[in-house]
Amino acid sequence: MGLNLFELKTALEQGHRLTDMEALSLFREAELPDLAVLAADSRLRHNQSKEVTFVIDRNVNFTDICNIHCTFCAFHCAPGDRAGFTLSMDELRLKCQETKRLGGTGILLQGGVNPDLPWSYYLEIVSLIHHEQGLWVHGFSPVEIRAMAQLNGLGIQGTLRALREAGLGSVPGGGAEILVDAIRRTIAPLKGDSQAWLEVMEEAHKIGMKTTGTMMFGINEGLEDRIQHLRVLREQQDRALLRNNGGGYTAFAAWPFQPGNTVWQGRVQTATHADYIRTIAISRIYLDNFNHMQSSWVTMGGRTGQLALHYGCDDMGSLMLEENVVNAAGTHFEFNLEQMNLMIRQAGFKPRQRDNTYGRL
Numbered sequence: 001m002g003l004n005l006f007e008l009k010t011a012l013e014q015g016h017r018l019t020d021m022e023a024l025s026l027f028r029e030a031e032l033p034d035l036a037v038l039a040a041d042s043r044l045r046h047n048q049s050k051e052v053t054f055v056i057d058r059n060v061n062f063t064d065i066c067n068i069h070c071t072f073c074a075f076h077c078a079p080g081d082r083a084g085f086t087l088s089m090d091e092l093r094l095k096c097q098e099t100k101r102l103g104g105t106g107i108l109l110q111g112g113v114n115p116d117l118p119w120s121y122y123l124e125i126v127s128l129i130h131h132e133q134g135l136w137v138h139g140f141s142p143v144e145i146r147a148m149a150q151l152n153g154l155g156i157q158g159t160l161r162a163l164r165e166a167g168l169g170s171v172p173g174g175g176a177e178i179l180v181d182a183i184r185r186t187i188a189p190l191k192g193d194s195q196a197w198l199e200v201m202e203e204a205h206k207i208g209m210k211t212t213g214t215m216m217f218g219i220n221e222g223l224e225d226r227i228q229h230l231r232v233l234r235e236q237q238d239r240a241l242l243r244n245n246g247g248g249y250t251a252f253a254a255w256p257f258q259p260g261n262t263v264w265q266g267r268v269q270t271a272t273h274a275d276y277i278r279t280i281a282i283s284r285i286y287l288d289n290f291n292h293m294q295s296s297w298v299t300m301g302g303r304t305g306q307l308a309l310h311y312g313c314d315d316m317g318s319l320m321l322e323e324n325v326v327n328a329a330g331t332h333f334e335f336n337l338e339q340m341n342l343m344i345r346q347a348g349f350k351p352r353q354r355d356n357t358y359g360r361l
Contacts, residue, residue: 064085097133106135136355139170179197183219280296
């Protein structure tokens with residue numbers, strides 16, 4: 001290949017930032033064992049241990065009614081569809097209580113953009129989860145927060161401040177997909193451009209909130225698009241770290257698009273396990289200002305989830321007591337606490353439970 005891997009490894013150890021051209025060369029030409037070496041080195045620069053962390057939380061979809069109509073979503077119902085649902089406070093309370101009984105420490109709270117929900121509903125569910133039930137709220141994707149801001153007139157930062165006062169702890173990276181506008185227009189034209197997603201994260205970082213970065217790939221984007229996605233996240237994290245106010249990305253997670261039960265089924269080739277491993281390894285090398293990298297066992301299964309730990313990942317994400325969106329696309333992988341611990345140990349690491357902002361428990 002054009003890159004001298006030994007020279008690149010040495011340069012990375014000395015603080016060199018992977019360039020876009022180098023990342024493209026790694027995507028196109030690098031052998032997987034070579035990527036494992038580079039990604040493992042990068043992992044150790046951020047995580048000086050053999051620990052692999054995970055969180056026990058519940059992915060609560062408070063509604064499946066959504067007017068954004070993403071072409072890749074097999075979960076949502078259109079407004080007016082009688083099959084749609086919105087959780088009541090009593091239903092949400094029961095989910096929280098069950099989560100605590102099972103050892104969970106937080107709720108990943110996401111729904112759709114439901115035009116029938118008032119602003120007060122969002123404040124009430126966040127307050128119930130955090131202030132009443134004592135659970136961390138990792139909640140609302142940027143498109144949901146933008147919809148709330150239109151509803152309440154507070155602007156994005158004002159909306160985030162109000163949600164934080166109500167109990168919101170951090171913001172997940174849902175809805176990033178590929179942060180390249182040409183791709184976004186073909187897969188989710190009503191969701192907003194890449195700047196709309198990035199603006200919400202920027203405002204969250206400005207007020208000291210933690211967020212996560214994500215990428216869903218394998219939906220007709222090119223390798224250059226994946227790299228552009230990583231670039232804008234790295235640049236935004238640079239700005240967050242310069243503020244030194246506690247805000248910024250805690251982690252990055254990537255997963256392949258699951259086309260089952262969507263209009264894309266049969267029209268795109270599902271990304272292979274090797275493509276996933278290659279993508280997560282290069283992401284670990286490129287995102288040199290991200291401390292943590294999640295392995296996506298939920299979409300890839302346990303064995304590939306274990307393998308990702310040797311390609312730069314230091315975290316297994318959530319035990320996920322409930323998951324609906326990936327299941328709706330026909331992908332089903334589940335593990336209990338004992339199985340999670342065993343999976344990590346079998347991969348050669350020490351399991352450690354964490355909270356939603358990567359504090360050890």
